[in-house]
Amino acid sequence: MKNLRILAIATLLVASVTGCSVLYPNWGKPTDKPSPTNTQTETPSPTPTETPTDTPDPEKKPATVEIMDAYADGQNGVLQVVAQVTNFSEDGGTCTATFTGGNKSTSVTVNAESNAANTQCRMMEIPLGTLAKGPGTVKVKYDSTEHSGVSAETSVTIP
Numbered sequence: 001m002k003n004l005r006i007l008a009i010a011t012l013l014v015a016s017v018t019g020c021s022v023l024y025p026n027w028g029k030p031t032d033k034p035s036p037t038n039t040q041t042e043t044p045s046p047t048p049t050e051t052p053t054d055t056p057d058p059e060k061k062p063a064t065v066e067i068m069d070a071y072a073d074g075q076n077g078v079l080q081v082v083a084q085v086t087n088f089s090e091d092g093g094t095c096t097a098t099f100t101g102g103n104k105s106t107s108v109t110v111n112a113e114s115n116a117a118n119t120q121c122r123m124m125e126i127p128l129g130t131l132a133k134g135p136g137t138v139k140v141k142y143d144s145t146e147h148s149g150v151s152a153e154t155s156v157t158i159p
Helices: 002-018
Strands: 065-073 078-085 094-101 104-114 119-121 124-127 134-143 147-150 154-158
Touching: 065 134, 065 154, 078 094, 078 134, 094 124, 094 154, 104 124, 119 134
Parallel strands: none
Antiparallel strands: 065 078, 078 119, 078 124, 094 104, 094 134, 104 119, 134 147, 134 154
């Protein structure tokens, strides 16, 4: 009887953890470290730029982009941005986070991937040393062959 109870508990535990792969199908896969890039040139490090055009492409279907979190991580020395596209699920798109502060803009572009119910942007990180200290805003643009959209701005303070 005791062995049956342990077996039942173990089965429930395995079944509940397996559900995580349904919610996030790439759980446990190594992530590509995004390389910050200048939006006007192909340089491998972020540099201040003029504010890029952040308007959705009218030729494409609309993407509803949502910033879930944007904060300055002083311990790791990066601005972290977490975003998703909520109205469809597809692979092959890119997400570009743009921080604007101190009359400068810095962007980073990462790949996006489909999830069970939406499209998730990989973690976007911009080194704090490249950003102006003080208040600023972040917005995220999603672009793929079929969809395009831009999030609302989110306020962030760089320490």
